[in-house]
Amino acid sequence: MVKVTVDGLPVEVPAGSSALQACEAAGKEIPRFCYHERLSVAGNCRMCLVEVSGGRKPVASCGFPIGEGMHIFTDTEVVRRARRAVMEFLLINHPLDCPICDQGGECDLQDQAFGYGADHSRYRENKRAVTDKYLGPLVKTVMTRCIQCTRCIRFSTEIAGVPELGGVSRGENLEITNYVEKALTSELSGNLIDICPVGALTSQPYAFTARSWELRRTDSIDVCDAVGTNIVMHARGAAVLRIVPRINDEVNEEWLSDKGRFVVDGFRRRRLDRPWGRVDGRLQPASWQDAFSTIATRLKNVPGERIGAIAGDMCDAESMMALKDLMETLGSSNIDCRQDGAKYDTSRRDFYTFNSGITGIEDADALLIVGTIPRQEAPVLNARIRKRFLAAGRGGFPIAMIGAPNADPTYAATVLGEGPDTLAKLAAGELPFADVLKNAKNPMVIVGHGALTRPDGQAIAKACWDLAVQVGAITAGWHGFNVLHTAASRVAGLDLGLVPGTGGRDVAGMLDGGVDVLWLLGADEFATDRIGPETFVIYQGHHGDAGAARADVILPGTLYAEKPGTYTNTEGRVQEAFRAIMPPGDAREDWRILRAFSEVAGRKLPYDTLEALRARMARANPVFGQPAWVRHGTTDTTAPQAGPVSVSSDPFRPVIADYYLTHAVCRASPTMETCSGIYVHPAIEAAE
C-alpha cells in the first residue's frame, strides 16, 4: 500500500495505482472521457488533469502512477482552467445537437460541460463533419459527435475480442471506423452504447424512443442465458423500452449480451393476453373461469401417472415450485424442467452447477472446455474467460476445447478433438494438455450442453468429473468441475426437484402419447409435434409460439419483466428480479395462475402470498433461503452416476443453431429477427 494525500486527505491505495484511482479512493470525482476502469488506459482525452506536488504542469491522472507521499490536488485554479481548456477543445467540433441526441440526459460530455464548459464558443470556424459508419443493426452511429476517446476501440479489442474497430487517418481527419461496410461480429456489441461517453454510438432499436429521465428503473435478471446477468429494465408507462446492464462484479461486471439487451421489442409482440380454449379444433377466446373448468373437467378421472408437466427455460423458481406442488397434489411424478433432454445426476448440487464460479475463472490457470461454445451460450461469461486469458499474458492461461472446431472463441484455444474419445485420451494422459491440467494449481473443466444433451450425457459428465478429480481440480479450496447451462430456469428447476420422480416420465416419455394431459409452463423448445394427438395440452406462458400453437387451453402468463421472481444462474447463485411493468390484458403471474387453478381443481396449494411461496421454496431447498453465493470446494470426490448409456464416439454438436433466436421472446422480436438475418444466415449459407 502506498500513502498519498489528495486535497489534504490522506489515503492508502495499492502500489501501482494511478493518481485517478487514488482520487477516487479519497472520494474525489475526477471528470474523464477516455478512462474506463475495465479498459486499458489511453490517456488521450486529457479531461482528468490534476496537479501533483513537484510537478510543473498538470498531469493526466488516469495514466499517472502514484508514489509514496505524493500530494495530489484536484481542485486548484490551474486544474480548473486546464479542464476548461480541454472542454473548450472538445467542444470545437462537437455538434450542438443535444436536443435531438439520444444520449441527452445521460451524456458524460453534457454533464461535464455543465461543470467545465464556457457559456459561449470562441470559434467561428465550421465544425468538422464525419460520415456515419455502419456497425450493424444494433449500434447506431452519429460520428460527428465522436470525441475520439477510443473506448469503443479498446472495448471491441480487449473485452469483446473482435478487433474490428480502429482509428483511421490522423489528426483533424481521425475517424473511428471499421473501415469496411460490415456489421460488428460480437455478441457483446450493445455494450459499445453504454461505454460511449457521448452520443456517437447509440442504440439503433431504441433510437428516438424516450428520454432517460422519463424512464422508471427496475432491477431485474436477464433470462436469455443462464449467466444471470444483472440488468435494469427501463420502462415508461406499460412498456419496457430498453434493458441495460447493472454492475455486479461477481456475475457480469458491467456487460450484457446483445440478446439480453435487444430482446426487449419482443415483449409486446405475439403476446398471450387472454385465456383461449380449443373448440371444435379451433382456439376461441375464453374466460379464466371457462379455461379452468375445462381443464378441471378434463382432469377428472385421469390417473396421476397419465398427467405430465414440462417447465420451460425462462421460468422463475416460484412458478416451478407451484407447478411441482400442483403435480404432486394431482398424484403425478411426471415432471421435467429439461426440455433439451439433458442428463444430470441431481443427487448433489455440485454435479450440475458452475462450481468455480464466474469470478473463479480469474483464479484458474488452465481450462478445458467440453461440448460447449461459451461465446454463444454465455457471451458475458466468455468475456470473463477472455479477461483471464489477457491478464495471464502469452501462454499464461492455456485453454483447450473438445468439440466446436470452427467457432472463434475470442481467445487462443487448442482444439483437441471433436468427441468424447478425446476426453478418454486426455484422461489416459495421451495428450500433452493432460500434463498442463495436472501441473495447474487451479485447473477448470467446463462441460456444456453439447455434451449433456446427448443420450450418453451423464456418462460424459462423469468422465469430466473423473478427469477433474484426476488432475486435482476438486479440492477443499477449489472446485474445478463446472456445468455451463444454457437455460435460465434450469438450476432452479433442478434445485426444486423438477425431474421425474420414481417411475415418472421425462420429457421424451411424456411425448408420443406418454401422458393424457400435459401442462406446459412456458415450454416451447422441444419437439411439440411429437406430443401425442390424443394428449390434452395446457399451455401456460407469455408468447404465442410452438407450445401455444399445439395447446388445447392457453393460460396467459407473464414475462420476467412482469413478475417478481427468483432465478438461479449456472453457478447456483440465487438472484431476485422485480416487477418492472404490469402484464398485458388478462395475463397473470404464473404462480398465481397455478394457485388459482389448484383451488378450482379442489386441491388448493397451501400458499396465498409470494412470501409464503418463497418460504415453501426454502423448505424444498435451503439454497433459496440463503442470501449469498459463496465460492466452495469439496473433499468428497465421489463421481456422479454414469447413467445407463455408455459413451459413444459421436462428435459434440453445438446446441445453439441461431444465437439470436433461441426462445419465444426473441423469436417475437423484430430486432433479433434482423440480427439473425444479418449474422447467422450468411454464415450458414457460407458453410454450405
Place this chain on the structure above:
Amino acid sequence: MSVQPSAPEGAEPTRFEFDSESEQQIATILAKYPPERKASGVLPLLYVVQKQMGRQTGSAWIPRVAMDVVAARLEMAPIRVYEVATFYLMFNTKPIGRYHLQVCTTTSCWLRGSDDVTAACKAATGIRAFGETSADGLFTLTEVECLGACANAPILQVDDDYYEDLDGPRTEELIEALKRGERPTPGPTIDRLNSAPAGGRRVLVDDATHKPQGQG
C-alpha cells in the same frame, strides 16, 4: 494537410497477390523480427505492396484487398493494418498517376520559391489543385511537409527521387522529360554537387589538389 479517403468506387481490385520480387523482399524484412512479433513488419510490407502496385499497374497505391493480404500474412487484425496505412501519408490509399509529384512547401522551400515549382507543375500537367491527378493519368500532385533537404530548396520529390534547387522553368523541363518517358538523374538541377556550394567550393580552396572529402 491532405486527406486520405478510401479508393473511389470501381478502382479497388478484386484480389491482390505478392509477386516473386515482393516475396523476396518480404523474406528479408520478416527475417528481422521474431516470429511472434512479425506484426512489426507492417510498415515495410505496405511499402512493398505500394511498390508492386507501381510496377504492375503503373499506379503506386495500396488497395484494401492488399491490406487484407498484409494482415493475413502478419497475422494481425485487418483494422490494425488499415489504421497504419491511413495514418502515414506516404501510403496512397487511392490510385495515383504514374509519377507522384510531391512538392515541399514548408518554410525553407517556400522561401526559396516552391510556389513557382507548384505553378510549374500545374502548368505542365494541367492539374488544378493539390491531390488531383492529371487528365492523362501520368501525374498526381501532392503537397508534402519538409522533406529534410532544406539546403537544396526548393525540392520536388518524384516517387522516391529528389530533384533539388528547382525553379519554374527547370521544373517544367523535368516534367516534359518524364512525359517523354525519361528519368533525369536525381539531385541538384544547378551546377552544384549535392549540397556543396553552387559553382564549386568556396573554402579550403588550397586543398583543391587533395582528394575532396565525401566524394569517391
